[in-house]
Amino acid sequence: MQHVLRHLLFLGFGVLGITGLFSQEAEERKVTQEFELEMEAEYRYFWDDAQFEDQLDHYPSIALRPEYSVEWNDGYESINFTGFLRVDRDDERTHWDIRELYYQKAKDNWELSAGLKKVYWGVAESNHLVDIINQTDAVETFDGEEKLGQPMVQFSYITNKLGTFDFFYLPYHRRRTFPGETGRLRFGTVINQDDIGYESGAEEWRQDLAIRWKHYFGIFDIGLSHFYGNGREPLFVFDAFGNIQSFYPVIHQSGVDLQITHDAFLWKVESIYRDADAQSFFALVAGLEYTFSNINGNGLDIGLLAEYLYDERDELALTALQNDIFFGSRLAFNDVQDTSVLVGGIADLESSSAIFSLEASRRFGSNWRAEVEARIFSSIAEDELILGNFREDSFLRITLSRFF
Numbered sequence: 001m002q003h004v005l006r007h008l009l010f011l012g013f014g015v016l017g018i019t020g021l022f023s024q025e026a027e028e029r030k031v032t033q034e035f036e037l038e039m040e041a042e043y044r045y046f047w048d049d050a051q052f053e054d055q056l057d058h059y060p061s062i063a064l065r066p067e068y069s070v071e072w073n074d075g076y077e078s079i080n081f082t083g084f085l086r087v088d089r090d091d092e093r094t095h096w097d098i099r100e101l102y103y104q105k106a107k108d109n110w111e112l113s114a115g116l117k118k119v120y121w122g123v124a125e126s127n128h129l130v131d132i133i134n135q136t137d138a139v140e141t142f143d144g145e146e147k148l149g150q151p152m153v154q155f156s157y158i159t160n161k162l163g164t165f166d167f168f169y170l171p172y173h174r175r176r177t178f179p180g181e182t183g184r185l186r187f188g189t190v191i192n193q194d195d196i197g198y199e200s201g202a203e204e205w206r207q208d209l210a211i212r213w214k215h216y217f218g219i220f221d222i223g224l225s226h227f228y229g230n231g232r233e234p235l236f237v238f239d240a241f242g243n244i245q246s247f248y249p250v251i252h253q254s255g256v257d258l259q260i261t262h263d264a265f266l267w268k269v270e271s272i273y274r275d276a277d278a279q280s281f282f283a284l285v286a287g288l289e290y291t292f293s294n295i296n297g298n299g300l301d302i303g304l305l306a307e308y309l310y311d312e313r314d315e316l317a318l319t320a321l322q323n324d325i326f327f328g329s330r331l332a333f334n335d336v337q338d339t340s341v342l343v344g345g346i347a348d349l350e351s352s353s354a355i356f357s358l359e360a361s362r363r364f365g366s367n368w369r370a371e372v373e374a375r376i377f378s379s380i381a382e383d384e385l386i387l388g389n390f391r392e393d394s395f396l397r398i399t400l401s402r403f404f
Helices: 002-020 023-027
Strands: 032-046 058-072 079-090 096-108 109-115 149-157 161-168 208-217 220-230 235-238 244-246 250-262 265-275 281-295 300-311 322-333 338-349 354-364 368-378 396-404
Touching: none
Parallel strands: none
Antiparallel strands: 032 058, 032 396, 058 079, 079 096, 096 109, 109 149, 149 161, 161 208, 208 220, 220 250, 235 244, 250 265, 265 281, 281 300, 300 322, 322 338, 338 354, 354 368, 368 396
């Protein structure tokens, strides 16, 4: 971990050095700076007895998320920074990361970014298949929404008629993080992220490339992407004794994401084909969202969601979403406190396994925010290769954040 952080800091200082070339010119122009700090207190409670030895039930933690940006040249040039630090009872969940530290320049119909950055692709709610640029911070959240900062150079070319073309050069691969011995939501065998090898002889220094095209045609929003390099998802091979052999394969991944907006309906599709010497497969998530807007004129929006998830790997899918249905409802109160609630569940169509979830958040005043999250693992089948490790890990998570 330390050598990775050294590389990230070296890259970050390199970005600052590059931007120093523009400092003299920037001094002669108006400079706008913004700083925000989020301090978070979190408490996670797992109410079932631990499945594996040394796991705990209560996990209090604190986190810091500083953000800083500076713009000049009428906003066409900027430096952006987002940091992260968490201290937790699980040593592996105690970690820090540079989520973003990059220089960005925009001119006419192109945009250039260099440094550590987060890039999001996709339209689905339950599983983001096409989102492959950033590595998942698997110790931070169960749903895979949190990502590590990715070293990159991104060039975007924007046209009105042909859409937007994004080109990515990714010089360094970041390993996925995993819970430690005392942590929950882990495998029976504790995974040390530094023990996961690479198919490529260049290991984490393999030079990866990606390209994405996105455009809209009336009610259609479409994205096409291709990635070539070290996979972000490690491949796990289980032997007869339950031991895990793992490595990051070199992959080609082609993806498509499509959203159709028609009246109150959103129709969504994400699909990928991933090709590698060790494993090739097709995966799909497709569904819809219907929103009842401004119910009774009080600003309440209620969205109903349903998606089907398919993964050709079947039980070997690391997400455990191989033939499942997702259903849920999103409530947005559109009030001053920005109150929102998302409830849902994922049910396996081949077994009794199901995961139910609740996510809610609300602001208090202008500087405070409270969040509640619950995950319930219900009737997990005995033969579930992935979810079987989490059957006793239903939990409640409460956070209180203060913004400065």
